[in-house]
Each structure stands twice: as structure tokens, then as C-alpha cells.
Amino acid sequence: MNLTGKQLIGFQKKAAGHRNFQGIQAASGEALPQVFVEATADEANEALTKASSAFKVYRNLSDADRANFLNAIAEEILAIGDVLIQTACAESGLPEARITGERGRTIGQIQAFANFISNPSWKREIMDEAMPERKPLPKPKLVQKQIPLGPTVVFGASNFPLAFSVAGGDTLSALAAGCPVVFKAHPAHPNTCDLVGQAIQRGAQKTGMPDGTFSLVHAQGHEIGGYLVTHPLTKAVAFTGSYRGGKALFDLAVRREVPIPVYAEMGSINPVYLFSDRLATQGEALADAFSQSICLGVGQFCTNPGLIVILDKDREFLTSLAAKLDQMPLGTFLTAGIKQSFEHGFNTLNHHPATQRLTASENAAPSLFSTSVREALANPEVLEEVFGPCTVAVVCQDLAEMIAFTEQLPGQLTATIQAEPSDLAHLDVLIDEVSQKVGRILLNGFPTGVEVSPAMVHGGPFPSTSDARTTSVGTEAIYRFTRPVCWQNF
Ligand code: NAP
Numbered sequence: 305m306n307l308t309g310k311q312l313i314g315f316q317k318k319a320a321g322h323r324n325f326q327g328i329q330a331a332s333g334e335a336l337p338q339v340f341v342e343a344t345a346d347e348a349n350e351a352l353t354k355a356s357s358a359f360k361v362y363r364n365l366s367d368a369d370r371a372n373f374l375n376a377i378a379e380e381i382l383a384i385g386d387v388l389i390q391t392a393c394a395e396s397g398l399p400e401a402r403i404t405g406e407r408g409r410t411i412g413q414i415q416a417f418a419n420f421i422s423n424p425s426w427k428r429e430i431m432d433e434a435m436p437e438r439k440p441l442p443k444p445k446l447v448q449k450q451i452p453l454g455p456t457v458v459f460g461a462s463n464f465p466l467a468f469s470v471a472g473g474d475t476l477s478a479l480a481a482g483c484p485v486v487f488k489a490h491p492a493h494p495n496t497c498d499l500v501g502q503a504i505q506r507g508a509q510k511t512g513m514p515d516g517t518f519s520l521v522h523a524q525g526h527e528i529g530g531y532l533v534t535h536p537l538t539k540a541v542a543f544t545g546s547y548r549g550g551k552a553l554f555d556l557a558v559r560r561e562v563p564i565p566v567y568a569e570m571g572s573i574n575p576v577y578l579f580s581d582r583l584a585t586q587g588e589a590l591a592d593a594f595s596q597s598i599c600l601g602v603g604q605f606c607t608n609p610g611l612i613v614i615l616d617k618d619r620e621f622l623t624s625l626a627a628k629l630d631q632m633p634l635g636t637f638l639t640a641g642i643k644q645s646f647e648h649g650f651n652t653l654n655h656h657p658a659t660q661r662l663t664a665s666e667n668a669a670p671s672l673f674s675t676s677v678r679e680a681l682a683n684p685e686v687l688e689e690v691f692g693p694c695t696v697a698v699v700c701q702d703l704a705e706m707i708a709f710t711e712q713l714p715g716q717l718t719a720t721i722q723a724e725p726s727d728l729a730h731l732d733v734l735i736d737e738v739s740q741k742v743g744r745i746l747l748n749g750f751p752t753g754v755e756v757s758p759a760m761v762h763g764g765p766f767p768s769t770s771d772a773r774t775t776s777v778g779t780e781a782i783y784r785f786t787r788p789v790c791w792q793n794f
Contacts, residue, residue, distance in 0.1 A: 308340075309522060310522075311521045311522060314515040314519055320341075321343060321344045323342040329397075330395060330398075330639065338495055342522055358484045359452075359484050370482065371418040373479070374480060378411045379507070380504070381407070384499050388407065391499060392493065395494075397638060412756060413467065420480065420779040428788075430448040444793045446790055450481075452785060453481070453785050454540070456484070456785055457540075459545060462492040462604075462642065464544075465493040469490060469500065470504065472544075474781070475542075483785045486521065487521070533557050540567070542566075545570070547571065551568070567770065567771055569762070572764065573687060575611040591628050593750060594609070594628070595632055597752050598632075599670050599693045602692060603691070603694065604638055605752050608751075611687065611696055612672075614697055614698070615701075615703070622672065622699075629671065630664045649691070650692075652685065658682070661673050675696060676698070703731075707737055714768075715772065716741050716743075717751070744762070757779075758780060759778070761780075
């Protein structure tokens with residue numbers, strides 16, 4: 305049995321480097337047996353050189369050929385069977401039901417892109433008929449079509465080892481668009497990445513894709529990621545993860561001699577606005593559902609509701625919610641680093657003079673803090689994302705203060721309004737203000753589920769993402785990796 309985890313460079317496997325690491329079981333902290341060799345710059349260069357050659361062929365394949373490749377990826381992933389589920393569970397600490405569900409989401413997402421490109425309308429062709437008789441000048445025939453950008457580097461997140469990883473939405477939308485992908489594997493789940501990467505490799509071989517259409521490199525630390533982003537053959541970057549990582553890669557990309565787009569999804573605190581009539585009718589059920597949403601996946605969701613915005617007269621609800629959270633277990637974090645940063649975030653809020661803890665535990669646990677608008681605006685650190693089950697409630701004196709607070713909020717992926725029609729009658733100005741801050745507004749739901757469908761926007765103004773004009777979930781994600789070309793007089 306070969307226990308060396310290698311780079312997948314097109315159809316080859318390589319491991320010329322000298323630095324090794326192993327996957328870690330999230331629950332026990334023990335190392336998994338396979339030893340991964342970190343990629344060298346030469347290997348990363350080879351992956352991009354192959355991707356660039358493959359692009360010449362791949363971009364000219366028919367949509368049907370590319371759809372066939374995508375469907376083969378889905379089949380190969382399913383064919384891995386239970387080993388994939390067990391490996392992803394071990395590396396992430398997420399329960400089997402969640403990972404099995406995530407595999408279903410991943411497969412559905414791949415098939416959605418395959419179906420999407422099977423309809424030629426995806427290229428959004430726009431035609432202006434010629435008007436040869438037009439005076440004073442004739443009008444030429446113009447046809448606009450989308451073409452792929454080129455080799456794309458993708459960074460997956462730690463919190464979705466399948467759906468936002470090797471065969472996640474970023475990789476699949478780039479491949480569907482006609483862009484070869486070089487994937488930087490997340491060091492928190494290298495074994496899972498390796499299994500899925502090999503499935504894509506097999507899918508590419510079986511369907512006759514050019515060598516270099518897909519590569520995967522392993523590394524712990526930032527060097528190789530930075531190398532890939534600054535490489536002249538890279539034409540676009542997609543990233544899901546921390547603000548620090550996304551912003552660092554964005555800065556590298558804009559400083560290049562030839563800048564390239566970076567689509568970084570960096571998470572947010574996802575405000576939930578709660579209103580009186582809704583609380584009067586749904587209070588107890590809402591506290592229950594809210595506590596479940598805060599603790600889902602140990603709170604390790606970029607759409608986790610980390611901020612409640614509530615009127616002072618409704619603050620009683622916070623007591624019920626805190627009581628529910630006190631009963632919730634903490635669970636296993638994805639990595640020791642994420643656990644540590646959750647503890648750090650909790651301690652910062654717990655000892656901050658601007659916040660009051662409403663939950664009982666003095667140690668890091670599912671928790672709720674409260675603060676006022678004045679304190680929150682004077683101490684912006686209390687509104688920083690704490691990745692895990694931790695929420696801060698900002699208590700507003702009246703609707704005017706709520707609107708003023710919203711105007712000061714940084715960009716968010718989502719905002720939720722919990723309101724009855726009688727509440728909504730007064731909320732036009734607030735909702736208009738909220739729409740300026742987010743990519744998705746929900747009414748009477750919870751932001752943690754992100755539907756994969758054409759109308760979805762999983763994005764939002766900076767700093768939730770680096771480009772508010774796009775989405776990283778749903779079929780519209782493909783247009784991050786295309787650009788329009790106008791054919792005149794052809
Ligand atoms: P991360 O630390 O940003 O890492 C994501 C990927 O980017 C990894 O492959 C990482 O590789 C690479 N990377 C990060 N910074 C880099 C840099 N400066 N240069 C080159 N490569 C870089 O995200 P994470 O590991 O998923 O989670 C850490 C934190 O991110 C969490 O605590 C949470 O706050 C946030 N998060 C946000 C989301 C979201 O949906 N937006 C999802 C998950 C996590 P190396 O580690 O090898 O450098």
C-alpha cells in the first residue's frame with residue numbers, strides 16, 4: 305500500500321518535495337497514516353504550464369463534452385463509496401449524516417453545472433442585427449458571447465470538506481466555464497482532497513479531457529498558494545476561507561504586473577433582525593430554531609447568525625435564547641486552530657467592558673452576548689466574526705437607531721428579517737438599508753442553509769467577499785470565470 309500523498313499534476317502523480325505533513329483526526333488529534341509531501345514551486349509551475357496547454361484544447365471542446373466530464377466526476381466521487389465519508393468525517397470531526405448530506409449536495413451541484421452548460425443559452429449570446437442602410441453610417445452585425453478566462457487557481461475552505469473543496473462550486477463552475485483548474489488542497493483535510501482529486505483525475509481520463517485540465521497540489525503554509533496566485537499563467541482565483549487569507553491573496557493578485565480577478569468569499573456575521581409581533585407569536589419556537597441554527601455544524605458556517613439586532617422592548621427574547629443555548633453541547637471543531645480562535649473570540653467578548661454575557665458558561669461554549677448600539681459602534685471588535693456558536697445581540701432603543709446602526713454595518717453575506725406582516729408595515733426604510741449591505745435577505749428563515757439554484761446569491765459587499773457582483777453558489781457562479789467578447793461583422 306502506497307502511503308505517500310502526492311500532487312496530482314494533470315494525469316501524473318508527483319512528490320519531489322522534502323517537507324511532509326499528515327492529516328489530523330479532528331476528534332482525537334491523532335495523525336492519519338498517509339504522509340503528504342508538500343508541493344515544490346517546480347511542481348506548481350508544472351501544474352500551471354499543463355493547465356495553460358490544456359486550456360487551448362479544453363476551451364474549444366463542445367459543451368456536451370464538458371458536461372460529460374462533469375457527470376463523470378460525479379460518478380467517480382460516488383464510486384469512492386464509504387471511504388470518502390469516513391475519511392471526511394475523521395478529518396473534519398463532522399458527523400456522518402452531515403458529510404453524507406454534503407456529498408449529495410456536491411453531486412447535485414456538479415450535475416446542476418452539467419445541465420446548465422447543456423443549454424447553449426448559458427453563453428448569453430446577444431445579437432444586434434446589421435443595418436447596412438443606416439445613415440449616416442451603416443451598423444455592423446454584433447454578436448456578444450462569453451468565453452472562458454483561462455487557468456484558475458482554487459482554494460477550498462476547511463468547513464465544507466466536500467461541497468466547498470476539491471469538487472466544490474468554485475472548481476466546478478470554473479471547469480464548466482471552460483477553465484482548467486489548479487486546486488490548492490486544504491491542509492485540514494488532505495486525505496479527503498486526495499480521494500476527490502483522484503476521482504476528478506479519473507473522470508478527466510475516462511472522458512478524454514486534455515492532460516492538465518485539473519491538478520491538485522498539497523501544502524501547509526502560504527508559500528505555494530502565493531506562488532500560484534502570482535504565477536503569470538494564472539488568469540483567475542477563487543477562494544473560500546478567512547478574511548486574512550482572502551485579502552492577502554487579493555492583494556497579491558492586484559499587485560501582479562497583470563492583475564487578475566480574485567473571487568474571495570471571506571464570511572460574515574449575518575445579522576438577524578427580530579421584531580415584536582413575530583416574537584409575540586413565535587417567541588419560544590424561534591428561540592429553539594435560533595439556538596439550533598447558531599450551533600449547526602458547531603457554528604462553523606460562513607452564514608452562521610452571529611449578530612442579533614433587536615429592540616429594547618423585545619429583549620426578553622434574549623433570555624429565552626440564552627437558556628436554550630445553555631443546553632446545547634459544543635461539539636468537535638474542524639481543527640485545533642479553529643477551536644483555539646473560537647476560545648480567543650469568546651474570551652475577548654467575555655472580558656470586554658462593552659458586552660454582557662447572557663449565557664451561563666464562563667468557558668468557551670455556545671454563547672450569547674449583548675451590547676448597545678453606542679458600544680458596538682465605539683468598539684467594532686465586538687462585531688468581529690467568532691467562527692463557532694457565538695452570537696452578539698445589539699439592543700436598539702427604537703427603529704431609527706436600528707436603521708442608523710445598519711448604515712454603519714460592513715458588508716455581509718446575508719441578513720434575516722423575522723417579522724409578521726404587521727411588523728413589516730414599518731420596515732421599508734430598514735429593508736432598503738439592509739439591501740445595501742448584503743447578498744441575500746431572508747424573511748422568517750435562518751441563513752445557515754444555502755440553496756444551490758440559479759437565483760441564489762452567496763456573496764455580498766466587502767469584506768464578506770472581494771467582489772459583490774458575483775455569487776459563489778448556484779449556476780450564476782460560472783460567470784466569474786468568463787468574459788464577454790463581441791464579434792463584429794462575422
Ligand atoms: P484559511 O485559513 O483562510 O485557509 C483557506 C485556504 O487558503 C487554505 O488552503 C490556506 O492554506 C490558504 N491560505 C490562507 N491564507 C493564505 C495566504 N496568506 N497565502 C496563501 N494561502 C493562504 O481558512 P480556513 O482554514 O478555512 O479557516 C480559518 C478561518 O477562516 C476560520 O477560523 C474562519 O474565521 C474563517 N472561515 C471562513 C469561511 C467562509 O465561509 N468564508 C469558511 C471557513 C473558515 P494554508 O493554510 O496552507 O496557508
